[in-house]
Amino acid sequence: MISKIEKIRQQVIVCKKCELCKYRTNAVPGKGNFNADLFFIGEAPGRSEDRLGEPFVGVAGKKLSIAFEHAGISRDEVYITNVVKCRPPKNRVPKEDEEKACQKYLKSEIDLIKPKIICIMGNTAYRSLLGGNNILKNRGKIIKKNGNLYFLSVHPAAIIYNQALMSTLKKDMKSLVKTLNRLNEG
Numbered sequence: 176m177i178s179k180i181e182k183i184r185q186q187v188i189v190c191k192k193c194e195l196c197k198y199r200t201n202a203v204p205g206k207g208n209f210n211a212d213l214f215f216i217g218e219a220p221g222r223s224e225d226r227l228g229e230p231f232v233g234v235a236g237k238k239l240s241i242a243f244e245h246a247g248i249s250r251d252e253v254y255i256t257n258v259v260k261c262r263p264p265k266n267r268v269p270k271e272d273e274e275k276a277c278q279k280y281l282k283s284e285i286d287l288i289k290p291k292i293i294c295i296m297g298n299t300a301y302r303s304l305l306g307g308n309n310i311l312k313n314r315g316k317i318i319k320k321n322g323n324l325y326f327l328s329v330h331p332a333a334i335i336y337n338q339a340l341m342s343t344l345k346k347d348m349k350s351l352v353k354t355l356n357r358l359n360e361g
């Protein structure tokens with residue numbers, strides 16, 4: 176029997192619910208452990224992700240991996256996904272109607288995996304899920320909403336343009352793990 180997450184995956188790869196389906200090579204469903212305690216949300220697939228059909232496998236993904244390693248997080252134990260599952264042309268920010276169209280997949284992923292903490296990476300996920308802005312000011316914060324616990328951090332791609340953010344992301348990942356450990360002890 177195919178799992179419910181696998182079902183979402185199957186729906187995503189053939190989805191035509193918004194314009195972005197016209198530009199993609201591959202849709203990019205979430206990937207990782209279905210029993211994950213930590214659930215990461217980026218913005219949208221980039222060029223490498225579109226080519227390979229997997230999240231965070233390009234330059235931004237490398238940055239994320241470095242921060243994960245620093246904090247002792249293994250990709251196998253977490254789940255990683257995006258606000259929209261298809262690459263916007265020229266990596267533009269997803270439009271509101273595209274996010275709305277794709278929202279049910281993200282919601283199902285969260286509801287099925289039931290992670291202990293959802294890590295928001297960057298302004299798009301912050302705005303889309305929590306109505307927030309200015310992630311640089313708010314990163315490191317923990318927010319409770321509708322029964323979910325959110326941890327705010329920067330987007331790994333931001334490091335490409337601002338190297339100083341590498342240590343920020345590393346620090347946040349350590350703090351995220353600490354928060355999870357505290358919950359588990361708790």
Ligand code: URA
Nearest residue numbers: 217218219230231235
């Ligand atoms: N940036 C994102 O937001 N998501 C990816 O999967 C890759 C780059």
Ligand code: SF4
Nearest residue numbers: 190193196261276277
């Ligand atoms: Fe469907 Fe989401 Fe891709 Fe739009 S971005 S076509 S809603 S999977």
